[in-house]
Amino acid sequence: MECHDSKWAGHPGMHGTLALVTDQYYWPHMDRDIEAYVKTCLVCQQDKVETKKPMGFLQPLPIPERPWDNxxxxxxxxxxxxxxxxxxxxxxxxxxxxxxxxxxxxxxxxxxxxxxxx
Ligand SMILES: [Zn+2]
Structure with missing residues (x-):
């Protein structure tokens, strides 16, 4: 699909692809078709961007100083x-x-x- 796979489009995601397609085309249930196309795009599946913050280091439990402390x-x-x-x-x-x-x-x-x- 030209509005998703081409170099000028650059795999913009579901909403970006839908915006580019609706500028020039219309067909019934086009949002459903575009969502299915973007979800099955191999390039998008292989190049996922991590959106979470880095986890950081594990914090060890405190060492107990006497019996029944922990x-x-x-x-x-x-x-x-x-x-x-x-x-x-x-x-x-x-x-x-x-x-x-x-x-x-x-x-x-x-x-x-x-x-x-x-
Ligand atoms: Zn893609």
Missing amino acids: ISLDFIIGLPNTDNCSSIMVFVERFSKYATFIPTSKACPVEEDARLFL
């Missing part, structure tokens, strides 16, 4: 159901790396989480 909590879910428990709550005390595994149900409310933790 605890991580995670769940292992999707296990076979045994005694009405299909998940495991995992606490890791980060200073000593001591891990505690507590069986729990899949739909564990936060009050139950707190009770199990205590």
Whole structure:
């Protein structure tokens, strides 16, 4: 398509291509056709511009200075159901790396989480 692929057009994107085409042509549902054409343009798919800000460096977690200063909590879910428990709550005390595994149900409310933790 001359209004998208040519050197003077320069792959302007859906709205730019639609503007260039509507200057000279009209047909029913032309916006749908142009959108499909631009979405399948190989050059546009291979030359995407990153629009997000750069991520930056990862920030490490602070190193705990004493036992029970910092605890991580995670769940292992999707296990076979045994005694009405299909998940495991995992606490890791980060200073000593001591891990505690507590069986729990899949739909564990936060009050139950707190009770199990205590
Ligand atoms: Zn293109």
